[in-house]
Amino acid sequence: MAVSRGSSNSADWKDVAGNLVAFEAINGVRLEIRVSTSDNQGRADLTVAVIAHDRRAPIGEAPPWGSVSVKCSATRLRTLEGALIHALYLMDSTLARTELLGTPE
Numbered sequence: 001m002a003v004s005r006g007s008s009n010s011a012d013w014k015d016v017a018g019n020l021v022a023f024e025a026i027n028g029v030r031l032e033i034r035v036s037t038s039d040n041q042g043r044a045d046l047t048v049a050v051i052a053h054d055r056r057a058p059i060g061e062a063p064p065w066g067s068v069s070v071k072c073s074a075t076r077l078r079t080l081e082g083a084l085i086h087a088l089y090l091m092d093s094t095l096a097r098t099e100l101l102g103t104p105e
Helices: 013-027 080-101
Strands: 029-040 043-054 066-071
Touching (some): 013 080, 029 080, 066 080
Antiparallel strands (some): 029 043
16 A cells, blocks of 8 residues: 555555556446535535446446445545545445345346
């Protein structure tokens, strides 16, 4: 991770990019990332959504295989990189559940 590159002791964009590429390759999906703002009791908050699509088709051509959302304040995540990586963990379990119940149509 970032420590091996001497940049910092936390995840940076290179770590996130590497995780996204690996996740897509391992799961045979293409990921779509959406970041939106929301109001959390008068304070700005971020919501990160990750949507997994069949790698063989352009995004939007078929229904997604799964989606997850992470609200940064609810998970007490301090960085956008942390939120994305957390969302990947959630997506992994969503895809596993989909696989166990049958492939999406």
